[in-house]
Amino acid sequence: MGERINIQNLIDLFAEKKGLSKKDAETFLKEMFALIEQVLETDKYVKIKGFGTFKLIDVDSRESVNVNTGERIEIKGHTKISFTPETSIRDQINKPFSHFETVILNEGAVFDDMNPGEEDDIDGDSESEASSGMEEALSFNDEVTENAADQPTTESVEIPNENTEIKDEEIITPKTDEVAAVDELQIISKPEDVIAQDTEVNEENTALSKADEVTEVDEPQSIPESKKVIAQDTEVKEEVVAVTPKAGEVVIANKTDAVEDVQIAAKPIEIESQNPEAKAEETTPSKVQENEAVKENMLINSEESLAVIPKEKPEDEPEKEDIIKQKNALIEELIAAAKAQKDINSVSVNKSTIYYFVGMVTFLAIFAIAIFTYIYNPDFIMNMLPASTEVSSADSVMVDSVPAKMDAIAMADTIPSVPQQEIEKAVTTDETNKIKIEADKAEKPIIKEQTAEKTKSDESDSKDKKPEKLNPNNYTITGTKSVYTVQKGESLVRISQHYYNSKDLWTLIVKHNPTVITNPDYVPAGTVIKIPNLRSKL
Amino acid sequence: MNNKEFITELSNRLGYSAKETTDLVSSAISVVTEQLQEGNTVVVQGFGTFDVKKKIERISVNPATKQRMLVPPKLVINFKPSNVIKDKFK
Numbered sequence: 001m002g003e004r005i006n007i008q009n010l011i012d013l014f015a016e017k018k019g020l021s022k023k024d025a026e027t028f029l030k031e032m033f034a035l036i037e038q039v040l041e042t043d044k045y046v047k048i049k050g051f052g053t054f055k056l057i058d059v060d061s062r063e064s065v066n067v068n069t070g071e072r073i074e075i076k077g078h079t080k081i082s083f084t085p086e087t088s089i090r091d092q093i094n095k096p097f098s099h100f101e102t103v104i105l106n107e108g109a110v111f112d113d114m115n116p117g118e119e120d121d122i123d124g125d126s127e128s129e130a131s132s133g134m135e136e137a138l139s140f141n142d143e144v145t146e147n148a149a150d151q152p153t154t155e156s157v158e159i160p161n162e163n164t165e166i167k168d169e170e171i172i173t174p175k176t177d178e179v180a181a182v183d184e185l186q187i188i189s190k191p192e193d194v195i196a197q198d199t200e201v202n203e204e205n206t207a208l209s210k211a212d213e214v215t216e217v218d219e220p221q222s223i224p225e226s227k228k229v230i231a232q233d234t235e236v237k238e239e240v241v242a243v244t245p246k247a248g249e250v251v252i253a254n255k256t257d258a259v260e261d262v263q264i265a266a267k268p269i270e271i272e273s274q275n276p277e278a279k280a281e282e283t284t285p286s287k288v289q290e291n292e293a294v295k296e297n298m299l300i301n302s303e304e305s306l307a308v309i310p311k312e313k314p315e316d317e318p319e320k321e322d323i324i325k326q327k328n329a330l331i332e333e334l335i336a337a338a339k340a341q342k343d344i345n346s347v348s349v350n351k352s353t354i355y356y357f358v359g360m361v362t363f364l365a366i367f368a369i370a371i372f373t374y375i376y377n378p379d380f381i382m383n384m385l386p387a388s389t390e391v392s393s394a395d396s397v398m399v400d401s402v403p404a405k406m407d408a409i410a411m412a413d414t415i416p417s418v419p420q421q422e423i424e425k426a427v428t429t430d431e432t433n434k435i436k437i438e439a440d441k442a443e444k445p446i447i448k449e450q451t452a453e454k455t456k457s458d459e460s461d462s463k464d465k466k467p468e469k470l471n472p473n474n475y476t477i478t479g480t481k482s483v484y485t486v487q488k489g490e491s492l493v494r495i496s497q498h499y500y501n502s503k504d505l506w507t508l509i510v511k512h513n514p515t516v517i518t519n520p521d522y523v524p525a526g527t528v529i530k531i532p533n534l535r536s537k538l
Numbered sequence: 539m540n541n542k543e544f545i546t547e548l549s550n551r552l553g554y555s556a557k558e559t560t561d562l563v564s565s566a567i568s569v570v571t572e573q574l575q576e577g578n579t580v581v582v583q584g585f586g587t588f589d590v591k592k593k594i595e596r597i598s599v600n601p602a603t604k605q606r607m608l609v610p611p612k613l614v615i616n617f618k619p620s621n622v623i624k625d626k627f628k
Contacts, residue, residue, distance in 0.1 A: 003578045013569050033585045035548055039539045049541040051567040079627045083617030089571055093590055093613050100610030
């Protein structure tokens with residue numbers, strides 16, 4: 001391999017092969033090549049069977065540039081010798097690679113081996129991330145939360161939405177008796193998806209485990225606190241305290257809760273870097289080791305999150321205002337902490353995440369104001385309600401549904417409508433789902449409190465003209481009260497509301513006008529109907 | 539000049555018969571080819587150098603059909619004329 005065979009070696013080999021004397025072999029070979037040269041000179045073309053073709057090719061003169069000096073130089077026209085081997089010899093030479101065949105490429109074929117740069121880049125990124133993760137994991141907590149958050153998200157991302165719904169209902173139902181304080185806290189905390197749900201869970205914990213945990217909890221609090229001293233800055237420490245519950249709760253709460261919380265915690269990071277990291281976790285062994293470390297740290301964090309609970313506990317006792325204010329402050333703290341965490345973890349903060357936070361904060365503020373108004377000035381909202389009922393009743397023929405519920409739905413719709421627009425800019429479909437959930441949540445307490453309100457204020461708020469719920473079967477038609485021409489945009493429900501102060505009696509109008517109203521769902525403007533005079537059977 | 543003419547010319551010069559010459563030429567070529575196959579470079583003084591080069595795989599596009607093809611790597615004989623002969627034909 002790679003040896004240089006000169007004419008002498010060639011003569012030796014040739015002589016050996018043909019049994020010629022070296023002298024004969026030498027003369028023959030030399031004569032052969034000399035003849036090729038001579039013939040080329042005369043004919044410019046020699047074809048030797050079993051070897052190939054030698055040819056003289058004329059090259060035209062051309063201009064070129066001297067690479068060193070930049071001068072223009074002319075390369076004069078000359079002839080060059082070309083050798084084209086015959087197919088037989090070509091195949092013989094190419095024998096080692098003869099099994100390769102030309103492949104027709106399909107469209108969209110990816111050449112991993114052709115441009116390995118990309119893959120290297122990805123690997124490099126994830127590795128550097130992993131290494132940085134390792135470094136920070138030495139002083140744990142911070143990076144750990146991120147990783148802990150990411151790890152479960154790769155396993156199950158889809159499930160949480162349903163779980164949140166179910167869980168929220170669970171949270172609301174046991175507290176129906178207490179209505180005022182705790183429920184409101186939850187309502188306030190709900191819009192703040194990223195962090196508020198965490199606090200919600202904390203609230204749940206506090207509500208369930210009241211005082212007994214205080215003593216138990218104090219001890220673990222001191223332990224992680226001392227551990228955290230290892231972490232360098234005091235600021236960083238505070239952030240870590242605020243942030244760790246996210247990952248910590250994962251361990252305390254049961255699986256569904258864990259997934260939910262984790263998803264929320266992962267959200268800001270997930271958006272920009274979930275995929276590569278997830279890959280990296282699966283592939284790179286260093287990450288796997290890290291994950292083990294993460295699990296250990298999660299146990300530690302669980303203790304820390306227990307430590308967080310008593311901090312929130314006393315907040316349940318004071319007055320509503322204080323609770324709400326503290327709640328807001330806490331949520332803002334958490335937002336700041338989360339933001340700070342984000343800054344540390346990912347240098348390039350995605351714009352969408354900023355929008356997300358801004359949207360959430362505004363949503364929270366609006367929601368809080370709405371709740372405030374509702375608590376301290378319920379008349380104001382009650383005044384607003386009939387307007388919304390009219391709107392909803394005007395275009396919909398949902399007569400059978402309870403009026404109160406319709407009001408609630410209308411109200412729930414009006415409240416989130418403003419922040420929804422803001423959020424939609426920045427947030428993916430997950431968030432819209434959450435908004436829906438929030439709407440549902442918002443609906444429930446309102447219904448609850450409204451029914452309570454109704455019993456109280458039915459008589460007193462007669463000026464509000466609260467629509468009565470009446471059963472048409474309890475009434476008989478006793479002649480025509482008046483004749484009415486249907487106006488544009490009016491429905492039978494509205495007419496019923498106008499004459500009987502109840503939407504439910506429109507069926508009696510239909511009954512009384514069998515000739516005029518053929519299709520109760522379509523009563524054109526200008527139709528003259530008879531309004532029946534009703535008498536109660538009761 | 540084709541192969542037949544070449545053989546006759548060579549046989550005239552060396553005094554071999556045409557048949558013998560054909561045999562000798564083909565065996566000379568086979569010796570060279572064998573050496574090339576082993577990856578050696580054959581240098582003929584005053585004439586040129588034969589060696590084997592590896593061409594790496596590439597993607598070629600059929601300009602008519604726009605079809606892309608992956609051309610596999612291959613080994614080819616490369617002849618580089620010596621400076622003497624180059625100058626002679628210049």
